[in-house]
Amino acid sequence: MEVVVVTLAYTLTGRDTEIVSQLRTVSDTLQTAPGLTHLRSYRGRQKGGAYALFLCTWDSENSWRKAQEQYSPHKLLQEAHKRQELLVIDPLQWVMHYVWGYTRPLAAPTLAAIHLMSAPPEQEVLLQNGWRRTLQHHVQEPALAYAFLAHSTTPTTDEAHEGPVTVLFCFFSWSSQMERDLFYSEKQIRTMHAFSEQGSSVQILALEPL
Structure with a gap:
């Protein structure tokens, strides 16, 4: 694998x-x-x-x-x-397995962002399923150029939780600022982000190619 x-x-x-x-x-x-x-x-x-x-x-x-x-x-x-x-x-480093991925043919990613979420294992399963369903629906009318969802292979710890946590990693990229803005304006994405903040520690970082 x-x-x-x-x-x-x-x-x-x-x-x-x-x-x-x-x-x-x-x-x-x-x-x-x-x-x-x-x-x-x-x-x-x-x-x-x-x-x-x-x-x-x-x-x-x-x-x-x-x-x-x-x-x-x-x-x-x-x-x-x-x-x-x-x-x-x-540096922080996680070994992960892919859960879901998408590439739009001929799209050239120029902007990107990550959503890094830490949650207890049982909550991470709910987050993982929620993000997967949301993204599978979203790509029917895609603003994304490339995206994937992955989760850590072993539990870890963080300051926000008493017990072990699993890290869920969402990576998104777009061909333009307009596509990025469209993605984040969609109701399903905003709803899923709000749900993520209720059950996990969420960090969002904007990126550009090195």
Whole structure:
């Protein structure tokens, strides 16, 4: 089964040229990893700081296990930070399985965003099913260029919950700002987002290609 490794790194501000260069070096190294079938690299900024996101798809869990010692994005970012200060905190990384995915033929994604949700396992199942149904209905009249839904393979912990949580990851991309605005204006998407905030910790980050 394919796995997607999601790595989120909060980076320093003020040295954009140097930091982007380091992030691209990490991306170039990942491109050479055996078993890697797909790589998407992004950067974004919001009030309070900047961040980078690496989405790495491996053809199997076995390929990922064999490659992670040399090609884990988390480790490569740490090594880059040792060479030249790059990170605000240690990168966050999750190993995930795909739940749902969609690609619109001929669409060229230029804008993207992630919805990162942490919830108790039983609540995550409700969120996963809700988002899957909503997105399956949405793509009948698509504003999305590319999107997928994934969830972490093992429970983790966070500050907002007492017990273990599962991470649900929604990735959305669009060909234009108009498509993005249309997507977020739709009632089903707004309803599902409100439901997500009731049962989980939700973080939304806007992205652009690295």
